[in-house]
Amino acid sequence: MPSRRAGAEQGHQAPARITAPPLPEARVRFAPDFGQRFIVTVDTEEEFDWAKPFERTGHGLGHVPRLAKFQQFCESFGVAPVYLIDYPIASDPAVTDALGAAVCAGRAEIGIQLHPWVNPPHREDLTVYNSFAGNLPPALERAKLVKLRDTIATAFGDAPRIYRAGRYGVGPATAQILADPASPSTPRCAAISTIPARAAPISPNCRCIPGGWTRSAA
16 A cells, blocks of 8 residues: 655645546545635646647747736626736736736735646756646756746745646656656645645735835845
């Protein structure tokens, strides 16, 4: 029998495999009057043609500033969306102009979406097989996740705590990579899912100011 590891923070016994359902004691129980709730997640990625071969360059980012208008739309309904952004988006300064203030104020959250073919380091061949992050050698999968995490942290002042594998590309090493203390999901993120849960508190390094936002040096 594979060993079971204690679940993060709650002390529950976690399933040994990422594909195994949660154990009964780990399931969330809501009050009868909790009502129906949902989470809005937004796959926030570069513009490209899925019908063409994968390329590292040549994608578009002209839509990024328009995220600000979408954020306003969400806020008009009281919705705090989770933007799951990949490397081209995270490295575009326009994304912080569009979403930085909302993230700082807790009106939106940022998570990771990994598209390996546009995410450095580029050590793999451009193939359909390698477009699924879980098919990459574990060291390369981890290196790409760390690069994306650090890029997002630089842009928004705090590391993301939600991960969605682009193309649902979870592989045999993904869970262990995210559980590693030196990896993108730790020390405060224990989530790996294609349906992410509410992430974490607003960054203590993010300070809202009238008319904008800024990050402290901490």
